[in-house]
Amino acid sequence: MNRPxxxxxxxxxxxxxxxxxxxxxxxxFARLGVSHLYLSPVTRARxxxxxxxxxxxxxxVDPQRGGEEALRHLSRAAxxxxxxxxxxxxxxxxxxxxxxxxxxxxxxxxxxxxxxDWFDIHWDAPATEGKLLAPFxxxxxxxxxxxxxxxxxxxxxxxxxxxxxxxxxxxxxxxLVMPSTGQVVSAPQQVRFADQERDAILAAHDPATxxxxxxxxxxxxxxxxxxxxxxxxxxxINWRRFFEESGLIGxxxxxxxxxxxxxxxxxRLYAQGVIDGLRIDHVDGLAQPLAYxxxxxxxxxxxxxxxxxGPVAGEPWIVVEKILAPGETLDARWAISGTTGYDFAADVxxxxxxxxxxxxxxxxxxxxxxxxRSPGDWLIDARRTLLQRHFGAERNALLDVxxxxxxxxxxGWTRAALAKALDALVAHYPTYRSYVExxxxxxxxxxxxxxxxxxxxxGDGRAASVVDASDVHLTxxxxxxRWLGGEAPTSEDARTAVQRFQQLTPxxxxxxxEDTVFYRYGCLLSRNEVGSHPDVFAASVEAFxxxxxxxxxxxxxxxxxxxxxxxxxxxxxxxxxxVLSEMPDVWLQACRNWLxxxxxxxxxxxxxxAFRYMLMQALVGAWPPSLSANDAAGVGEYLExxxxxxxxxxxxxxxxxxxxxxxxxxxxxxxxxxDSLAPGQRGHEVLQGVExxxxxxxPAAIANGLVQTxxxxxxxxxxDTYQGTEYRDFTLVDPxxxxxxxxxxxxxxxxxxxxxxxxxxxxxxxxxxxxKQALTARLLALRHERSDAFSGAYxxxxxxxDVPQLVAFSRxxxxxxxxxxxxxxxxxxxxxxxxxxxxxxxxxxxxxLPGEPAVWEDVLRGRRLESxxxxxxxxxxxxxxxxxxxxRVQG
Numbered sequence: 001m002n003r004p005x006x007x008x009x010x011x012x013x014x015x016x017x018x019x020x021x022x023x024x025x026x027x028x029f030a031r032l033g034v035s036h037l038y039l040s041p042v043t044r045a046r047x048x049x050x051x052x053x054x055x056x057x058x059x060x061v062d063p064q065r066g067g068e069e070a071l072r073h074l075s076r077a078a079x080x081x082x083x084x085x086x087x088x089x090x091x092x093x094x095x096x097x098x099x100x101x102x103x104x105x106x107x108x109x110x111x112x113x114x115x116x117d118w119f120d121i122h123w124d125a126p127a128t129e130g131k132l133l134a135p136f137x138x139x140x141x142x143x144x145x146x147x148x149x150x151x152x153x154x155x156x157x158x159x160x161x162x163x164x165x166x167x168x169x170x171x172x173x174x175x176l177v178m179p180s181t182g183q184v185v186s187a188p189q190q191v192r193f194a195d196q197e198r199d200a201i202l203a204a205h206d207p208a209t210x211x212x213x214x215x216x217x218x219x220x221x222x223x224x225x226x227x228x229x230x231x232x233x234x235x236x237i238n239w240r241r242f243f244e245e246s247g248l249i250g251x252x253x254x255x256x257x258x259x260x261x262x263x264x265x266x267x268r269l270y271a272q273g274v275i276d277g278l279r280i281d282h283v284d285g286l287a288q289p290l291a292y293x294x295x296x297x298x299x300x301x302x303x304x305x306x307x308x309x310g311p312v313a314g315e316p317w318i319v320v321e322k323i324l325a326p327g328e329t330l331d332a333r334w335a336i337s338g339t340t341g342y343d344f345a346a347d348v349x350x351x352x353x354x355x356x357x358x359x360x361x362x363x364x365x366x367x368x369x370x371x372x373r374s375p376g377d378w379l380i381d382a383r384r385t386l387l388q389r390h391f392g393a394e395r396n397a398l399l400d401v402x403x404x405x406x407x408x409x410x411x412g413w414t415r416a417a418l419a420k421a422l423d424a425l426v427a428h429y430p431t432y433r434s435y436v437e438x439x440x441x442x443x444x445x446x447x448x449x450x451x452x453x454x455x456x457x458x459g460d461g462r463a464a465s466v467v468d469a470s471d472v473h474l475t476x477x478x479x480x481x482r483w484l485g486g487e488a489p490t491s492e493d494a495r496t497a498v499q500r501f502q503q504l505t506p507x508x509x510x511x512x513x514e515d516t517v518f519y520r521y522g523c524l525l526s527r528n529e530v531g532s533h534p535d536v537f538a539a540s541v542e543a544f545x546x547x548x549x550x551x552x553x554x555x556x557x558x559x560x561x562x563x564x565x566x567x568x569x570x571x572x573x574x575x576x577x578x579v580l581s582e583m584p585d586v587w588l589q590a591c592r593n594w595l596x597x598x599x600x601x602x603x604x605x606x607x608x609x610a611f612r613y614m615l616m617q618a619l620v621g622a623w624p625p626s627l628s629a630n631d632a633a634g635v636g637e638y639l640e641x642x643x644x645x646x647x648x649x650x651x652x653x654x655x656x657x658x659x660x661x662x663x664x665x666x667x668x669x670x671x672x673x674x675d676s677l678a679p680g681q682r683g684h685e686v687l688q689g690v691e692x693x694x695x696x697x698x699p700a701a702i703a704n705g706l707v708q709t710x711x712x713x714x715x716x717x718x719x720d721t722y723q724g725t726e727y728r729d730f731t732l733v734d735p736x737x738x739x740x741x742x743x744x745x746x747x748x749x750x751x752x753x754x755x756x757x758x759x760x761x762x763x764x765x766x767x768x769x770x771x772k773q774a775l776t777a778r779l780l781a782l783r784h785e786r787s788d789a790f791s792g793a794y795x796x797x798x799x800x801x802d803v804p805q806l807v808a809f810s811r812x813x814x815x816x817x818x819x820x821x822x823x824x825x826x827x828x829x830x831x832x833x834x835x836x837x838x839x840x841x842x843x844x845x846x847x848x849l850p851g852e853p854a855v856w857e858d859v860l861r862g863r864r865l866e867s868x869x870x871x872x873x874x875x876x877x878x879x880x881x882x883x884x885x886x887x888r889v890q891g
Contacts, residue, residue: 002312004337004557005277006035006787007713007780008086008720012565012738013040014050019066019074026074028747030081032726032773033780036276037078038086040565042071043265046095050738051565052088053281054095054248056103058262075274084276086317087269091253091262091292092285093242094119096136098158098168103249106132108170108189110224118258120250120287120503122397125238134225135233135246136165145213150227152205152216154198159189162220164227175222179204179215231660237393242285243507244390250503254287263299270316271303277317279340284322284506287499288437293318294335319559323510325431326533329550331444333435338551338558341720342531345562345571347547348711349532350539351807351821352578352704353524358537360584365523369610375534378521382512383427385654391508398422398500404493405483412472413479421476424456432506434485436498441485449485453477518568519653522614525621526577530566538581541807541821545796548809552716552794560712563722563729567737570729573621575708576694576701580617582825583697590693591616594686598673607655608666612673618645619677619690622730625698625767629691632679643674645732699835700824702766707819707883709772711807713779714817714885716794726776727769746773753778755862756834756881763833775860779885782815782859786887789814799845799874806842806874813851813888818874820882827882837882842874855889864889 009029011022022037029037041052044060052062061068075085094100102115110116110132111123123130137144144150144164153163160176162169176188179200193201205219206212220227228236233246240250253259269275278300283289300316318336324343330336366372373381387395399419406413429452434445441449456477489495518528527534551558562571569577580587595612596602603609619642627634650657650667657663676683694701705728713719722729724741731737753774754760765771783790792812799806805822820827820837827835848871849856856865860883868877878884 002273002276002307002309004312004314004317005038005084005086005718006783007033008036008038008559008718009034010038010564010720010722011040012050012723013042013052013065015048015064016050016740018064019070023070023074023077025743025747026077026081026083028743028750030083031747031750031777032721033777033784034083034721035784036084036086037074038279038720039088041088041090041281043090044099046097046099050735053090053093054097055090055093056095056097056100058094059265061265071269072274085274086277086279087266087275088279088281089263089266090281091251091259092282093248093250096247096249104170107134107223107225108172110172118252118255118261120240120252122238125236125397126400127236128226128238131223132225132239133228133232133237134169135228135230135237136167137227137229138165140229141227144227144229145207145217148207150216150220151207152202152219154193154202156192159187159192160185160201161189162223162227169223169225169227171219172223175219176201177219233393234390235392235396238397240394240503241507242282243511250285252287253292259292259295263296267299267303270300271306273308276312277319277337280318280320280336282506283320284432285503287503289320290333290335290435291437293320297335317557323432323531325448326536328431328448330555332554333442333444336555338555338717340564341559341561341717342564342566343547344551344560344712344715344717345529345564345567346532346536347539347544348562348708349526349529349574349578350536351541351544351711352575352708352824353527353538354578354581354822355538355540357581357584358523360588361581362523364584364588365610365613368605368613369522369607370605371610375517375521375523378517378534379513380427382516382520383508384423386512386516387423387426387508390511391504394500394504394507395419395422395426398497398504401493401497401500402480402483405491405497406479409479410472410475413476417472417476421456421473421480424459424473425452425477425480426501426505426508428452428455429505429509432509433502434505436485436502439488445485449481453481514568515652516654519614519649520610520655522610522617524577524580525569525614525617526574526580529568529574530564541804544807544821545809548715548794549796556716556791558717559720560715560717561720561722562708562712563725563731563737565722565734565738567722567731568733569618569621570731570737571708571725572701572705572728573730573732575704576697577617577621578704579697579700579825582700582823590689594689597686597689598676598683611650611653611656611670614649615642615646615670615674616690618642618649618732619687620694622732623690623694624730625694625728626764627691629684629688630679635678635687639674639678641732641736643671645736646670646674648733697825698767699827699829699833702771702833703820703824703827703835703882706772706775707821709775710779710817710819710883710885713776713783714790714811714815715809719780719783721776726773728767728772749773750777753860753862756860756883757862758830758834758836758880759832761832761834763829763831766829766833766835778859782885782887786811786815788812795850797847797850799842799847801843801845803842803845803874806845808847810850814890815888816849816856816886818847818877818884818886820878824882830880834881836880837878839875841882842878845874846871847874847877849886851888856886857889859885859887 042061043055044057044062045052046054061071106113106115151163154160160171171188174184176185205216207216242248253262286292304311319338319340320336322339402418403415431448483497484501485498651659656666677687749770751774789812795810797808805820807821808818810816830836853870856868
C-alpha cells in the first residue's frame with residue numbers, strides 16, 4: 001500500500017499471538033475499518049519475550065513470532081484487503097542476553113571486540129578499571145562464589161563458559177589454563193576436548209573446593225567483564241541502560257555502521273513493500289534524536305524509490321514515541337510525521353474532567369495522605385531521590401566530565417558544588433530533554449533550560465528542595481548553562497557533557513513521574529497517565545481546539561491514541577473516573593465510608609491510607625460492567641487482577657514497598673485487605689458499595705467513553721485503536737493491558753451502527769461495549785468515505801451563547817462533530833441504558849454550521865435533517881445522547 005495510514009490497529013505480536021494468528025483475524029480487522037496494522041517489534045527478541053523490546057538480533061524477524069515468511073504472508077493478505085503494515089522498531093537498546101551476538105562478543109573480547117563501540121559503554125570509568133560491569137548476580141560476588149552460584153561449565157554449543165544466575169558468560173581467548181600442563185587455551189569457546197580433559201578442567205574449577213574457588217576466581221579476574229551483585233548497578237554501572245533496566249544496554253545508533261546494522265531489515269522490508277512505515281521506540285534515549293530522524297527519513301525515502309508500484313506520495317511515515325511536557329510541542333526540526341499519540345490522550349482526557357472539582361478532590365486527598373504538596377512538588381522530590389539512589393552511576397559519569405571541565409575554573413568549583421548545582425538543575429528540568437546536536441542550544445530548548453535554571457536558583461521556595469543560593473551556586477548554574485549547550489563545545493569533554501546530560505534527563509523524567517509519582521500522588525488517578533501530567537487536572541474547550549489546530553497544521557499524520565500497551569489505566573477506566581471530578585463531595589464521602597468500614601474507623605492519615613484511597617479508585621474505575629459483587633467466581637478473578645495491580649503499585653511507589661527492598665509485611669496486609677472484599681468475607685459490604693456506586697455513575701461513564709472515542713476518530717491525525725479496545729477498556733497497567741484479546745467474540749458481536757435512539761440498543765450493549773465497537777466501525781468507515789473532509793481543515797465551532805460542556809468542530813465543510821464533554825454526571829440512563837441529556841441541558845444555544853445551507857445526515861442516529869438551517873439549536877441537533885456527527889448530503 002503506497003499511501004499513508006488512515007487509521008491503525010496496534011497489535012502485540014508475541015509467541016502466543018503470531019503473524020499467522022493476526023492473518024486469521026484480518027477479516028475482522030478489515031470490517032472494523034482500519035487501514036494499517038501497527039505491529040509491536042518483530043525482530044528477534046529474548047526467548048519467549050511477550051513484548052519484543054528486548055531485541056537480540058536486529059537483522060532477523062523473530063521465529064517465535066512466525067519468522068519473516070509469515071510476516072510476508074500477513075503483508076500479502078493485508079494488501080488483498082487494501083490494508084498495510086507498520087512496524088515498531090527499537091534503535092535505542094538491545095537485550096543483555098547470550099543470544100545477542102554483539103553483546104556476547106563484547107563480553108568475550110572486551111575493547112578488542114568489533115562491537116566494543118557499538119554499545120554505549122564507558123570503558124574508562126574508574127570504578128571498573130577498563131572492564132564491563134555485569135551486575136546480574138543475585139547476591140554479592142564473594143557470597144555467590146562461596147555458595148557455588150558461579151560455575152565453569154561446558155557444552156558443545158558454547159564450549160567452556162561461566163554460568164551465573166542461570167545465564168552463560170563467555171571466556172576470553174587465552175584466559176583458560178589447563179590445570180595439568182599449564183597450557184593456555186587460545187579459544188575456549190571453539191576447541192573441542194576429550195572427555196577426560198574436559199572433566200579435569202571442570203573439576204579444577206569446582207567451587208565446592210577451596211582450590212576450585214580460587215582457580216575460578218582467578219579465571220574470572222582474567223575476563224573483560226566483572227560479575228557483580230545487581231544492586232551495584234545504580235552506583236557503578238559503566239554503560240547506558242534503558243531507564244534503570246540492566247537487562248537492556250544502550251546502542252550507539254548515531255554511528256554509521258550501527259545505524260546501518262540496526263535498520264537494514266526494516267529498510268529492506270520497506271523497499272519491498274512489506275511494511276509502510278515505522279514507529280520509533282524511546283527516541284529521547286538516542287544521542288541525537290533530530291539527526292537520527294532526518295537520517296532515517298532520507299534512508300526510507302531512498303528505499304521507497306524501489307517499492308513495488310512506485311514511491312509513497314509525500315514523505316515516508318515515521319512516528320516517534322515521545323512524551324511532551326505541558327506546553328511543549330514538536331518544532332520544525334523534527335523530520336517526522338508526528339508522535340505515537342500520548343499527547344492526544346492527555347488532551348482529550350483533560351477535556352473530560354471538570355476543573356471545578358479539583359479543589360475539593362485535592363483537599364480530600366491532602367487530608368487522607370497527610371500531605372498537601374502539589375503534584376509538581378511530589379515530582380521534584382521523586383527526581384531527587386531517584387537521581388541519588390537509582391541513577392547514581394549516570395549522574396556520577398556526567399559529574400566526572402563536568403569536574404574535568406571545571407579544573408580551570410575558580411577554586412570554589414569543587415565537585416560537591418558542581419553536584420549540588422547539577423542536581424538542582426536536573427530535578428527541575430521541565431521536559432524530557434533538550435536537543436543540542438550541532439553547535440549551541442536552539443531557542444526552542446532555551447525556553448525550557450531557562451525555566452529549569454530559574455527554579456534551581458530559587459529552589460521553588462520549598463524546604464525539600466532548598467538549594468545553596470551562594471554566589472558559587474549561582475555562578476555554577478550559569479556555567480552549566482554554557483557547558484550544556486549555551487556555547488558550542490570546543491573539546492571532547494564538552495561534547496560528552498552535553499550528550500550525557502541529554503541522555504540522563506529522559507530516563508529520570510520517566511521513572512520519576514510515570515513509575516513513581518503516578519503511584520504516590522492519588523488525587524484522581526485518571527489524570528495519572530502516560531503523556532499526562534498530574535499538574536494539569538482539566539482543560540478547557542479552547543485549549544482542546546488549540547491543540548487540534550496545532551496538530552492539523554504541523555503533524556496531520558501523527559497518531560491519536562487513547563489506549564496503548566504502556567497505559568496505566570484503560571481508556572474507559574479513565575472515562576469513568578473523570579466523572580468523580582463532577583461530584584467530588586459525593587465520591588469523597590463514599591470512599592471515606594468504605595475505608596472506615598474496612599478498618600473499624602478511618603485509619604490514621606498518611607502513606608498507607610493514601611494507598612488504600614488509590615485502591616478504592618482502582619476498584620471503581622476497573623469494575624467490569626457485567627460483574628455482580630455476589631458472583632464469587634467473577635469477583636475472585638477481578639480481585640486477582642486488582643491484587644496484581646496493587647503489588648506493582650506498592651513497589652513502583654517506593655514508599656510502602658519497592659522492587660529493590662520489598663516489604664513483605666506491607667504487601668501481605670494489602671493482599672489481605674483485597675481478599676477481605678470477596679463474598680463471605682468481612683469487607684464484602686464495601687465491594688457491594690463499590691458496585692452500587694459504579695451503577696450510579698455508569699451513564700456518565702458510558703457517555704464519556706463514547707465521546708472520547710468519537711473525538712479520537714474525528715480529530716486531526718491518524719486514530720490508533722489499541723488491540724481489543726473497540727470494546728470498553730477496563731484494563732489496568734501491564735500485564736493487565738496486554739492480556740489476550742478474543743477477536744472471535746468481537747467478530748460475532750459486530751454490527752453496523754443502529755441509530756443512537758431510544759429502543760435501538762439493549763442496555764447490555766451500552767454496558768459491554770458493543771455500542772462502542774459499532775461507533776468505532778461507523779466513524780472509521782466515514783473517514784474512508786469522506787476522506788477529503790478528514791484531510792481538510794479543522795475549524796472550531798463556537799455555540800452562542802457559550803456552553804462550557806460542549807465541543808464542536810468541522811472537518812472541511814462536509815463533516816461536523818458536536819459532543820458534550822463535561823457535566824456527564826447530569827446525564828441519566830433511559831430504560832434501555834442509553835445516557836440521555838434533558839431538554840434544558842443545552843439551554844438556548846445555537847451552533848453555526850460551515851459552508852452553504854445544506855441537507856445534513858446525522859450518521860449516528862440514522863436520520864436526515866432536511867431543514868436544519870445555518871444555525872440550529874444544539875438541543876435539536878443533540879436530542880438525548882450527547883454526541884452527533886453530521887455529514888453534508890452530497891448531490
